[in-house]
Amino acid sequence: MTCHNQAACLDLNRCTSVKLRVDDITAEEREVSFAQPEQDINRTLARGALHDYFVKGPLRVSLSYYRAGSEIFVNGTLDAATTAACSRCAEEFDLPSHRRFRYVLAPKVMSDGDNFALKAEDLEFSFYQSDEIDLTPLIREQVLLALAQRPLCREDCRGLCPQCGANLNEADCGCVIRGLDPRLAVLRSLKVGR
Numbered sequence: 001m002t003c004h005n006q007a008a009c010l011d012l013n014r015c016t017s018v019k020l021r022v023d024d025i026t027a028e029e030r031e032v033s034f035a036q037p038e039q040d041i042n043r044t045l046a047r048g049a050l051h052d053y054f055v056k057g058p059l060r061v062s063l064s065y066y067r068a069g070s071e072i073f074v075n076g077t078l079d080a081a082t083t084a085a086c087s088r089c090a091e092e093f094d095l096p097s098h099r100r101f102r103y104v105l106a107p108k109v110m111s112d113g114d115n116f117a118l119k120a121e122d123l124e125f126s127f128y129q130s131d132e133i134d135l136t137p138l139i140r141e142q143v144l145l146a147l148a149q150r151p152l153c154r155e156d157c158r159g160l161c162p163q164c165g166a167n168l169n170e171a172d173c174g175c176v177i178r179g180l181d182p183r184l185a186v187l188r189s190l191k192v193g194r
Contacts, residue, residue: 018139019132020065022072029066036061036136038080041143050147053095056081061139072105072133078142084151088159089167099146103138 018034035058045053063076080097101124108129126138158168166173 018061018135020072020135022067022128022131022133025065025067025072027066027068029064031062031064033060033062035059036139040136041080041140044140044144048144049149050144052085052087052151053147054083055143056083059139059143061135063135070107072128074103074105074135074138076101076142078139078146080143080146082147084147084153086153086157087150088152088157089169090160091153091167091169093151093153095151097143097146099142101138101142101145105133 038055163175
């Protein structure tokens with residue numbers, strides 16, 4: 001295993017880019033644990049659909065890997081201390097993320113050019129194309145997959161009052177909510193089949 005920032009790994013156990021040298025991977029399973037800084041994933045979160053999340057500290061990654069022929073097998077776990085803004089009440093809350101993952105990595109030459117298409121069952125399958133495998137994009141992908149599209153502080157979150165904006169989880173605000181907007185009344189007649 002190599003690290004883009006060796007000084008950071010030795011002193012802080014924080015790798016900015018972790019790479020596995022393909023020639024060093026054998027049939028004997030090896031294990032490695034490291035912490036990856038949160039700045040890169042936080043930039044990704046801020047730019048994307050999951051902007052309600054923020055990772056508070058380094059990502060803790062533990063993985064094992066081995067080689068069988070030209071394919072490389074990676075199994076791992078990822079832990080992150082995450083903060084999210086509730087999509088109903090907008091309050092921040094802590095949401096620890098834990099995810100198990102696995103990948104089967106094959107040489108890029110096996111992809112058969114542009115005719116290769118991954119199916120749903122192949123989501124754990126990826127390619128490598130040089131003598132090193134950069135784990136950073138794979139870890140980033142797993143962090144994003146561990147997060148729900150709409151974070152909720154709790155399942156029964158009551159959200160905000162549509163009139164005064166008070167957090168209804170803390171207390172009833174006393175506002176009288178009028179009936180349905182007449183422009184949406186036609187929606188009441190729709191039947192949704194299951």
